[in-house]
Amino acid sequence: MAKVSFEGVRKVYDNGQVAVHGASFEIADGELMVLVGPSGCGKSTLLRMVAGLEDISAGTLRIGDRVVNDVAPKDRDIAMVFQNYALYPHMTVAENLAFGLKLRGHDKAEVQRRVQGAADALGLTTMLDKLPRAMSGGQRQRVALGRALVREPEVFLLDEPLSNLDAKLRHTVRTEIAQLHRKLGSTMIYVTHDQVEAMTLGQRIVVLNEGVIQQIDTPMALYDRPANLFVAGFLGSPAMNVLRGVLHQDAQGAAWLRLGDGTEVPLGAAMVAPEWVGRDLAVGVRPEHLQPATGEGAFAARIEGIEPVGNEMFVNLRLGAQALVIRVAPQALPQVGQELQVAVRPSALHFFDAASGNRIEAHGAG
Structure with missing residues (x-):
């Protein structure tokens, strides 16, 4: 696993829109950090810059001790979980889990070991022969998590992974993600607009608004001592x-x-x-x-x-x-x-x- 460091990271699009204004913070090795804020605040842009899916306009991004500004996504040793699952519909659970490993040239025994380990960790052992269409939304999201897990990456990136689930499933899968993090001790960056998810999952939370970091702290420190009116109003239900x-x-x-x-x-x-x-x-x-x-x-x-x-x-x-x-x-x-x-x-x-x-x-x- 590895720490992730942002040093004055800035994102400006070709039309002049500034998506992220000079973000500087560090995510510790093994930490589950949540990026939270309203739509358009820059949280997903930050995550996509870590993944290599967005270019960095200025500043330095490090994964571990390596500067990755110009490193291709496939060479960053990260795994990403998307909100829409992104599973191959014609493949079984086992095939979905194994596909990326086979592309990277892992031998059959190593693929089997990793697939079985992910299935055990996520309660998918009885579903390995199922197709995605035969599974519930929560089960499919677990497969998406498993596909990231088998990579054994330095950093897990989760982009609003629960947004397509109903309230009960959100709670269940949220609990599973927290348990998975405790078991693995992995570095995880989790993006959400849902302050309940942020408060219950994050060891620390980065609160963003209009591309600017408002405050970074533990969930209860943010709740008890908000740095400004935006943080005060955003965290807490009902609002302050x-x-x-x-x-x-x-x-x-x-x-x-x-x-x-x-x-x-x-x-x-x-x-x-x-x-x-x-x-x-x-x-x-x-x-x-x-x-x-x-x-x-x-x-x-x-x-x-x-x-x-x-x-x-x-x-x-x-x-x-x-x-x-x-x-x-x-x-x-x-x-x-x-x-x-x-x-x-x-x-x-x-x-x-x-x-x-x-x-x-x-x-x-x-």
């Missing part, structure tokens, strides 16, 4: 509530935010810097950190919808012009159209500069 207004604080240290329509939201004893007072801020609060409450610090918001989803409920609220979502355990609540008293957890607030969208920290916070 963002309140925009002017910050105020009384002599006793209690803070509140006055929204644009004059509505005031108590922030309690949130840790704020003195220089923030009187300044336009964006204050983020996760749905689980805005809860039904009474007494000091609570404020009334109108219930616009209640979504029970089994072990929890999402409650959609309206506070003046501001929409809010809270996540609560199943419980009795006022009816839609009535008011609910809620309060924020002051220690769990996120503060961002309103103009730049970047995270700001009070001295001594976190």
